[in-house]
Amino acid sequence: MTGNKVYIVGAGPGDPELLTVKAHRLLVQADLVIYAGSLVNPEILRVCRPDAELVNSATMTMEEVMSMIERAYLEGRKVVRLHSGDPHIYGAIREQMDMLREKGIPYEVVPGVSVLTSAAASLGTELTLEGVSQSILITRGGQRIPLDPREDIRALAQHRSTMVIFAAIHMIERVVRDLVEGGYSPETPVGVVYHSTWPDELVIRGTLQDIVRKVKEARIYRTALIVVGDVVDPKNYRRSKLYDPGYTHSFRRGNSGASRAEESVPAQRDP
Template identity: 45%
Template sequence: MVHFVGAGPGAPDLITLRGAERLKKADVVIYAGSLVNPVLLGLCSAQCRIFNSAEMTLEQVLSTMEQAEREQKQTVRLHTGDPCLYGAIQEQMDALKKRGIPYTLTPGVSSFCGAAAAVEGEYTLPGISQTVIITRMAGRTPVPERENIASLAEHGATMVIFLSASLLDGLQEALLQGAYTQQTPAALVYKATWPEEKVVRCPLGELAQAGRDHGISKTALVLVGDFLSGDYTRSRLYAPDFSTEFRRASE
């Protein structure tokens, strides 16, 4: 059996209980070495064989899984954050299906959740934004043209941008072609939840320069939107004059 496990955003105590148990019982672990906190490998047994997928191709990863399956071993494929976001797990699952190898999925805490905690913010504020766009800038890996940053920025919604800290000049330019302005609040969150976490807030018009000033060019999320401004409308759900299934409005 192969278990795909979300490692969480970085802090070792943010892996799920299920994910931690999978690691403790694993015979083989293939982990995303460029992003997963290696402290988590301390949960593995002394007999566990550990492979760093940052140094492997997909074919090598699959070959390792197949060998473990022939030996009737339990394999954990440990991905950063939640593997459903930029985890490249679909191609692995499809290959395992073709090979008749069973697998499970254990979700994890995504770094976009860790970034919200880092800025002490709520992405979906009443009267500000009820939509979160999670995306990335086109680079060596392309994105569909219909999903280019400028088009998505036209919504003016909360945006969380992955894998783009090395492209801040182009990202800033593209974002400003949408509904945002030079003064729209933005933040760079470097290594959310790690001990070296860093948060840099700035107006969108200064985003690229802020990255240069603080030496942030990788392993960071870009947050954009008025949710960072501190202005919002009080939630109706908890308003005294708002009735719900569980509470009657006061007169």
């Protein structure tokens, strides 16, 4: 078993070209791939070998998944546990890591492109826009699995920062009500991205006043991300200081003279 380990891999949001190079390599090499079938684009699995065993975990419990992983590991097979997006966000990987440790099975987590960022790309927006919002609140719907009251959407809305809401499109009416009651204006822009980067991707734009109607008209009930905040449709914003010609930082001369980088770092020459 020397050198063998289990890989927990982020598959990205859906587009096979958004697999990381490492994720692609591991899928090509894998003997067993256990994937979240309701969330992972099946096109991604085309990179796997024809003789690889592909198992959809949608109907399995965590104990069943771990039992399959353990058996394959003890057989010396290369195992990939494939998650959608990035496994660190609503990926339930902590319990998997703990169970693997308890079994003495080494593992490695390979991050992936999150739907959080792919949805922002689909919307054509920047989630941290200067002069609009420099904070992102990430949460999920809490209908089936209740949230701590401190993390309730209504409570988080008091900050009026950019908010990204996972797994809540089926309860969009309640989400909008909580956002408005929590402090967002009804005119606050909202973007909904269904199947971000998949061939059937759908982007819906609106405000808290009309997004419920637009989502219902589009007949979207699952696999969509909700992005709330003025960054979705900014009317005014400030230029970033990072590239402002009047702003000096350690790597660039400003109007006031040489930068610290020029004073302390030798000039780099092309080879």
